[in-house]
Amino acid sequence: MLMYVLRRLLTAIPTLFIVVTLAFFLIRIAPGGPFNQERGLSPEIKANLEAQFGLDDPLWLQYGNYLNNLAHGNFGPSYNLPDFTVTELFAAGLPISVQLGAMALTLALLLGGTLGIVAALHQNRWEDYAVIATATAGSTIPTFVIAPIIQLVFGLTWNLLPIGGWNDGAWPNKVGPVLTLALPQIAIVARLMRGSMIEALRGHHIRTARALGLSDWSVIVKHALRGALLPIVSYAGPAAAALLTGSVIVETIFAIPGIGRYFVDAALNRDYTLVMGTVVVIAIFTIVFNLIVDILYAVVDPRVRYD
Amino acid sequence: MAFKSLLRATVFASSLIMAGGVFVSPALSETVFNRGNSADPESLDPHKTSTVYEAHILRDLYEGLVMQDQNAELIPGAAESWTISDDGLVYTFKLRADAVWSDGSPVTADDFVYAFRRLEDPATGAEYASMLYVVKNGEEVNTGKAKPEELAVKAVDPTTFEVTLNAPTPYFLEMLTHQSTFPVNKASIDKLGADWIKPGNLVSNGAFTLAEFVPNDHIKLVKNPKFHDAANVKLDVVNYFPTEDRSTAIKRFEAGELDSNDDIPTEQLADLKAKFGDQLRIGPYLGTYYYAIKTDKAPWDNVELRNAVSMAIDRDFLAEKVWQNSMLPGYSMVPPGIEGYEPAMATFAEESQIDREDKAKAVLEKLGYTPEKPLKMEIRYNTSENHKNTAVAIQEQLKPLGIEVTMVNTDTKTHYGHLEQKGDFDVARAGWIADYKDPESFLGISRKASGNNYSNYNSPKFEELMDKAAADGGKPELRLKDMSEAERVLIDDVGQIPLLYYSYKNLVSPKIAGFDENVMDVHPSRFISKQ
Numbered sequence: 001m002l003m004y005v006l007r008r009l010l011t012a013i014p015t016l017f018i019v020v021t022l023a024f025f026l027i028r029i030a031p032g033g034p035f036n037q038e039r040g041l042s043p044e045i046k047a048n049l050e051a052q053f054g055l056d057d058p059l060w061l062q063y064g065n066y067l068n069n070l071a072h073g074n075f076g077p078s079y080n081l082p083d084f085t086v087t088e089l090f091a092a093g094l095p096i097s098v099q100l101g102a103m104a105l106t107l108a109l110l111l112g113g114t115l116g117i118v119a120a121l122h123q124n125r126w127e128d129y130a131v132i133a134t135a136t137a138g139s140t141i142p143t144f145v146i147a148p149i150i151q152l153v154f155g156l157t158w159n160l161l162p163i164g165g166w167n168d169g170a171w172p173n174k175v176g177p178v179l180t181l182a183l184p185q186i187a188i189v190a191r192l193m194r195g196s197m198i199e200a201l202r203g204h205h206i207r208t209a210r211a212l213g214l215s216d217w218s219v220i221v222k223h224a225l226r227g228a229l230l231p232i233v234s235y236a237g238p239a240a241a242a243l244l245t246g247s248v249i250v251e252t253i254f255a256i257p258g259i260g261r262y263f264v265d266a267a268l269n270r271d272y273t274l275v276m277g278t279v280v281v282i283a284i285f286t287i288v289f290n291l292i293v294d295i296l297y298a299v300v301d302p303r304v305r306y307d
Numbered sequence: 308m309a310f311k312s313l314l315r316a317t318v319f320a321s322s323l324i325m326a327g328g329v330f331v332s333p334a335l336s337e338t339v340f341n342r343g344n345s346a347d348p349e350s351l352d353p354h355k356t357s358t359v360y361e362a363h364i365l366r367d368l369y370e371g372l373v374m375q376d377q378n379a380e381l382i383p384g385a386a387e388s389w390t391i392s393d394d395g396l397v398y399t400f401k402l403r404a405d406a407v408w409s410d411g412s413p414v415t416a417d418d419f420v421y422a423f424r425r426l427e428d429p430a431t432g433a434e435y436a437s438m439l440y441v442v443k444n445g446e447e448v449n450t451g452k453a454k455p456e457e458l459a460v461k462a463v464d465p466t467t468f469e470v471t472l473n474a475p476t477p478y479f480l481e482m483l484t485h486q487s488t489f490p491v492n493k494a495s496i497d498k499l500g501a502d503w504i505k506p507g508n509l510v511s512n513g514a515f516t517l518a519e520f521v522p523n524d525h526i527k528l529v530k531n532p533k534f535h536d537a538a539n540v541k542l543d544v545v546n547y548f549p550t551e552d553r554s555t556a557i558k559r560f561e562a563g564e565l566d567s568n569d570d571i572p573t574e575q576l577a578d579l580k581a582k583f584g585d586q587l588r589i590g591p592y593l594g595t596y597y598y599a600i601k602t603d604k605a606p607w608d609n610v611e612l613r614n615a616v617s618m619a620i621d622r623d624f625l626a627e628k629v630w631q632n633s634m635l636p637g638y639s640m641v642p643p644g645i646e647g648y649e650p651a652m653a654t655f656a657e658e659s660q661i662d663r664e665d666k667a668k669a670v671l672e673k674l675g676y677t678p679e680k681p682l683k684m685e686i687r688y689n690t691s692e693n694h695k696n697t698a699v700a701i702q703e704q705l706k707p708l709g710i711e712v713t714m715v716n717t718d719t720k721t722h723y724g725h726l727e728q729k730g731d732f733d734v735a736r737a738g739w740i741a742d743y744k745d746p747e748s749f750l751g752i753s754r755k756a757s758g759n760n761y762s763n764y765n766s767p768k769f770e771e772l773m774d775k776a777a778a779d780g781g782k783p784e785l786r787l788k789d790m791s792e793a794e795r796v797l798i799d800d801v802g803q804i805p806l807l808y809y810s811y812k813n814l815v816s817p818k819i820a821g822f823d824e825n826v827m828d829v830h831p832s833r834f835i836s837k838q
Contacts, residue, residue, distance in 0.1 A: 032724030052432035257524035
């Protein structure tokens, strides 16, 4: 197992390298540059700015320099927020996005999982229909609709929560973003859980366990749930990578200083270094969580072995 | 299990409500102004400034030689007085003796020498370096043709700062109110390098100092007790909250989280007016929304055709229906509001829209274009719902004339990249906001050599009048008249198509006083108080 993990981590290096290379050249193909704006700059002033950030070097040299810096853990300065390095921006924003994402994921797995099991155990009865209806609604209403409704109802009408802002991570400021992030995930997890649980309950080993007179609780939790968890585990990996790296919509609407919005803002601003930083962070999260999924597979399903 | 989760959620929610009560109540002893700002500043270094968003903050943090009061009128800043030589070339500023940096050291003439050189030094990479091109050797230093030490600025003694200009420039003092000319503390830059700008390190000389800067979250400024006019500064804390989502900003204002906000979602203007009444303040702002038109490319090189297009556009409709009166119909490049200057309006401005359409139609018919055999025109615009709606409205307005409009929408960087590289287009959306209160700011962008002259407008007569205005720098009235004549030429040539004048759109709580309305939309926190 340890060998397997090491091997996977080693193969992650070329993967990252390819991702970085592609991103580096793709963002530079996009028309316009970091210093194009409504108030145009004279060629001389623009040249001064480009020289300051090394953008006047030939592209291959810029690429070489970037890789060299990256290998030393240096993501470079942000072009559009020159008071900060990309590392500083991530140091401030990533913990916030991770925190909100982790809370939303936990909520989604616990609540979605429970709802899915409840639905599966009451297949084709009202409980089941209620869960399916809620899940369908939850996964079809977009976050940019849910978020303003939460602000309006909890913030303005009932005065229970602040409208937005981070406020040094005060509890009330997290509720809206976490709920908005979690709702669609709850819906997806509930549907997945219901489907796989129904499937698992039809298994021969369940029939055998029931025939042996095991209690309902024991049959469901010890025997059915274990197998039924596999689809959830494979879904949760990429979902975790996506949730933990922040959501541009949720962070913009709730005015949360996470890194989710950098992904879009930096690309629109042609803030090359910040775009690259975001790509690297998301790539690392995706690689790590996919690895975690594969390890969990072996834990949950004894048939899976990595030798 | 489900029941337990529900129970937990209820407990969780009620604890939040209790926590919420604690967090909303502010400390009684401090006066805190929570100020909504549409976006984060790009930099708190005045020499790296580039947007209006940081202008508010920099004005609070630093004090230039001269400043603006709550009415955007020029007032003494770090300089208590100044004299101008008879030829209009040499400005001598007398610095106030009691001006100090937030670390207690005095603000001296050397600080301004350092700041002006730093702004022009190519190594700084200052976007607004061109502000000091009027200073002798300014442009030469910035383009690497002279050393920063050769810039014509001098510390005569610790409290006397002298600047020599290339030519008499009546708007020089007005330019010095711009944040890019504010001083920075040399000692802390020498000592800390790039970290001088960080909260806790930043030494500034304004009414407030920097306490916190969390990107995308907030900037906290606290009153500077060492500021020379600290006795009259009524706020203890100013928090700037960048709230990019305009609807969220409105809700935060409504919930009392923000005391003011500097923008609104214009599509909701009618509702917001009904809801907020006097708290919503809209008024003329020095900015022009215009279309650049390729004046050197057939068929747009025909003045008559350009004028017909401009004439046929119903600006009242754009202002009222598309922009919900958050913009005003515009017929000149220089918006009204600059003292002593008479903008040159398009000659058709006073005619009825129906007459204008008929005239425009006649011109197009004469040129051989009809709805059956239309002229094709492409409008490029940068991504924005309102820019799109404006282009769509113009498309409809030009259709009966026999002009078939197609639209190309790109993101902002692509749009301006295309314009800057003189890419091909017919008509392109652009806008201009005044950096300083002078017609030069708006007319300069149509000069042949300007990088912002997207229309490729090239008129010897316009150039001549603009040169004459520069030469008449010593006679302010004559100079303004020259520029008005230059604008007349530009407008009659339809070198650009002005469409709308910008308005400022502020939401201000009744608790706030001193947030006065002015055409520059300048509101120094130093003059603001809160009940």
